[in-house]
Amino acid sequence: MAPQNxxxxxxxxxxxxxxxxxxxxxxxxxxxxxxxxxxKVAGIVNTKKMVLGExxxxxxxxxxxxxxxxxxxxxxxxxAGMKAMRLPNAVFVDCTAxxxxxxxxxxxxxxxxxxVTPNKKGLSSNFKFYKNxxxxxxxxxxxxxxxxxxxxxxxxxxxxxxxxxxxxxxxxISAIVSGTLSYIxxxxxxxxxxxxxxxxxxxxxYTEPDPRNDLNGMDAARKLVIVARExxxxxxxxxxxxxxxxxxxxxxxxxKEFLKTLxxxxxxxxxxxxxxxxxxxxxRFVAEIENGKAKMxxxxxxxxxxxxxxxxxxxxxxxTTDHYHETPLIVRGKGAGAEVTSAGVFSDIFKAVRL
Amino acid sequence: MAPQNxxxxxxxxxxxxxxxxxxxxxxxxxxxxxxxxxxKVAGIVNTKKMVLGExxxxxxxxxxxxxxxxxxxxxxxxxAGMKAMRLPNAVFVDCTAxxxxxxxxxxxxxxxxxxVTPNKKGLSSNFKFYKNxxxxxxxxxxxxxxxxxxxxxxxxxxxxxxxxxxxxxxxxISAIVSGTLSYIxxxxxxxxxxxxxxxxxxxxxYTEPDPRNDLNGMDAARKLVIVARExxxxxxxxxxxxxxxxxxxxxxxxxKEFLKTLxxxxxxxxxxxxxxxxxxxxxRFVAEIENGKAKMxxxxxxxxxxxxxxxxxxxxxxxTTDHYHETPLIVRGKGAGAEVTSAGVFSDIFKAVRL
Numbered sequence: 018m019a020p021q022n023x024x025x026x027x028x029x030x031x032x033x034x035x036x037x038x039x040x041x042x043x044x045x046x047x048x049x050x051x052x053x054x055x056x057k058v059a060g061i062v063n064t065k066k067m068v069l070g071e072x073x074x075x076x077x078x079x080x081x082x083x084x085x086x087x088x089x090x091x092x093x094x095x096x097a098g099m100k101a102m103r104l105p106n107a108v109f110v111d112c113t114a115x116x117x118x119x120x121x122x123x124x125x126x127x128x129x130x131x132x133v134t135p136n137k138k139g140l141s142s143n144f145k146f147y148k149n150x151x152x153x154x155x156x157x158x159x160x161x162x163x164x165x166x167x168x169x170x171x172x173x174x175x176x177x178x179x180x181x182x183x184x185x186x187x188x189x190i191s192a193i194v195s196g197t198l199s200y201i202x203x204x205x206x207x208x209x210x211x212x213x214x215x216x217x218x219x220x221x222x223y224t225e226p227d228p229r230n231d232l233n234g235m236d237a238a239r240k241l242v243i244v245a246r247e248x249x250x251x252x253x254x255x256x257x258x259x260x261x262x263x264x265x266x267x268x269x270x271x272x273k274e275f276l277k278t279l280x281x282x283x284x285x286x287x288x289x290x291x292x293x294x295x296x297x298x299x300x301r302f303v304a305e306i307e308n309g310k311a312k313m314x315x316x317x318x319x320x321x322x323x324x325x326x327x328x329x330x331x332x333x334x335x336x337t338t339d340h341y342h343e344t345p346l347i348v349r350g351k352g353a354g355a356e357v358t359s360a361g362v363f364s365d366i367f368k369a370v371r372l
Numbered sequence: 373m374a375p376q377n378x379x380x381x382x383x384x385x386x387x388x389x390x391x392x393x394x395x396x397x398x399x400x401x402x403x404x405x406x407x408x409x410x411x412k413v414a415g416i417v418n419t420k421k422m423v424l425g426e427x428x429x430x431x432x433x434x435x436x437x438x439x440x441x442x443x444x445x446x447x448x449x450x451x452a453g454m455k456a457m458r459l460p461n462a463v464f465v466d467c468t469a470x471x472x473x474x475x476x477x478x479x480x481x482x483x484x485x486x487x488v489t490p491n492k493k494g495l496s497s498n499f500k501f502y503k504n505x506x507x508x509x510x511x512x513x514x515x516x517x518x519x520x521x522x523x524x525x526x527x528x529x530x531x532x533x534x535x536x537x538x539x540x541x542x543x544x545i546s547a548i549v550s551g552t553l554s555y556i557x558x559x560x561x562x563x564x565x566x567x568x569x570x571x572x573x574x575x576x577x578y579t580e581p582d583p584r585n586d587l588n589g590m591d592a593a594r595k596l597v598i599v600a601r602e603x604x605x606x607x608x609x610x611x612x613x614x615x616x617x618x619x620x621x622x623x624x625x626x627x628k629e630f631l632k633t634l635x636x637x638x639x640x641x642x643x644x645x646x647x648x649x650x651x652x653x654x655x656r657f658v659a660e661i662e663n664g665k666a667k668m669x670x671x672x673x674x675x676x677x678x679x680x681x682x683x684x685x686x687x688x689x690x691x692t693t694d695h696y697h698e699t700p701l702i703v704r705g706k707g708a709g710a711e712v713t714s715a716g717v718f719s720d721i722f723k724a725v726r727l
Binding site for chain 2: 040043044047052053155158170171172175176179180182183184185321322323326328329331336339340341343344345346347348349350351356357359360361363364367371372
């Protein structure tokens with residue numbers, strides 16, 4: 018039996034893109050032998066260079082290939098070249114955090130090329146744009162999959178899709194969607210102060226270079242919007258009510274100054290923590306969707322609540338539906354990182370094609 | 373655009389089968405309008421009667437249809453009729469607990485008819501039979517899906533499949549796979565005795581008519597075998613090491629006598645419970661797969677462990693893999709019941725066809 022080909026076009030060769038190429042390279046022989054599937058990378062584009070070819074040599078040498086054979090990166094040209102190749106089971110994989118690439122999704126889907134992405138930008142930009150992409154995918158019988166935009170490789174969006182498909186009504190979703198904020202509040206226990214927990218998270222590389230970009234909740238809000246839209250809510254990022262942990266007054270501060278300023282809030286957070294402890298609870302920065310509204314806020318959760326036992330930078334998602342009413346369906350685990358994200362992208366590539 | 377048809381052939385019209393037909397009936401119009409998918413039931417067979425027809429009238433009247441138009445049930449004839457119809461996107465759904473129907477899976481898959489089932493019997497019978505079914509499905513490019521055999525509608529087997537696909541190595545799976553045993557040990561707290569917890573579970577309909585069939589762990593072992601096989605372990609039910617909670621000496625007892633006998637073990641379990649409490653732990657009947665071995669046993673788990681917080685008859689699955697190493701990926705929720713099981717079957721039907 019002739020093997021079935023899957024052709025991957027990859028945008029972005031940073032942490033996630035590289036990890037994906039490593040996985041493809043490691044699994045390629047096994048997939049061919051055991052499943053009769055030939056997984057091929059037919060194009061790579063990053064911010065500098067691009068290369069197209071039905072089968073890029075040995076993938077372990079993709080960096081050299083990009084450097085030696087690669088042309089100057091040109092997104093429009095990459096997409097045009099990809100279309101011209103007319104390869105079966107073609108999947109465009111956007112492993113960037115670019116806002117520019119999602120603008121090309123519609124022309125890609127219109128060519129019946131599937132899209133797989135962990136990039137939140139397109140999915141959380143305006144609702145009309147999102148809705149149009151879904152429509153295009155459906156009209157062209159093409160898949161548009163983005164499981165890894167929320168909870169990295171955890172089965173979150175696919176779980177919601179299953180609820181929606183069989184008519185199970187989502188009553189409430191409660192979650193910790195930010196690995197960074199999860200780490201900060203999981204660490205904010207015992208004698209640690211909030212500013213120490215933030216410094217620790219920054220030191221470990223869990224935060225953005227400027228931790229204010231995590232503390233303002235915007236990245237988490239994007240995820241919440243993607244979750245809400247999967248529940249058929251026409252939500253925009255601006256609709257998410259976010260409790261600002263730290264007043265936004267002093268934007269001109271450097272990161273160093275900000276971390277110093279943060280110490281002024283320690284007493285206030287210590288008081289909140291002590292109030293929670295007195296009630297047998299802990300503090301968690303929780304995202305909730307209920308009655309068509311989305312909000313993120315600092316919440317006291319009882320110490321026997323599943324959110325209280327969270328460790329490290331784990332995410333947790335709790336779905337209360339008609340079917341999971343008395344006790345919610347819960348998914349918990351690592352919610353960020355190149356390994357789990359690229360693994361989720363890998364799975365989505367297979368779900369995107371009809372083998 | 374002409375709608376795409378999905379043709380369902382249903383075996384079993386008990387609790388799960390009926391709930392599935394209700395779901396299909398409730399979602400049919402929406403699926404046609406929103407997704408352009410025409411979901412049709414083209415055959416029903418139960419232990420008494422059967423009916424075949426490209427589109428069975430109104431599904432709300434399936435019971436009448438089966439009674440008035442139905443012929444005497446004959447499985448071989450049902451399968452032959454199903455083949456003869458040669459319908460596109462055909463899915464055979466086995467909602468029985470029969471051992472007889474799985475024997476027909478091979479002829480069904482050979483006809484390129486997909487199979488979806490919550491029936492554990494075929495999947496947990498001898499490994500060669502199981503392996504052959506997987507091979508047949510693969511050779512015929514047909515899907516054989518059975519997510520609901522473990523954890524009802526929870527994403528358990530699909531999660532393992534994703535690990536395997538992208539080469540993530542499963543180090544350990546730890547789980548509570550029996551809703552009944554989960555309920556019994558979740559209830560066995562405070563002043564309750566084990567015999568009281570079992571009686572209560574029986575009264576609520578959580579146990580088999582004879583609770584010994586739950587307490588012996590055999591049903592849970594079948595699930596564990598299906599999980600192990602998904603991890604590519606060639607395991608048989610006999611390979612699962614099961615700690616017998618109650619000595620198996622007195623099989624001739626009636627259920628009533630057994631429940632009385634059980635009281636004799638209360639003191640022994642009370643002592644185990646007190647030992648656990650003294651160590652800040654609780655008792656759970658846990659299933660584990662590690663180093664190619666599967667076992668089920670009464671385990672003390674620390675009171676801040678995710679298994680300790682379990683409620684009702686919930687299942688919980690903890691996956692430790694190369695990617696989810698520091699903290700496991702956890703899935704938790706209702707692990708039994710017609711609503712969640714039929715919803716999971718409904719989702720599998722869509723995954724089984726290539727729309």
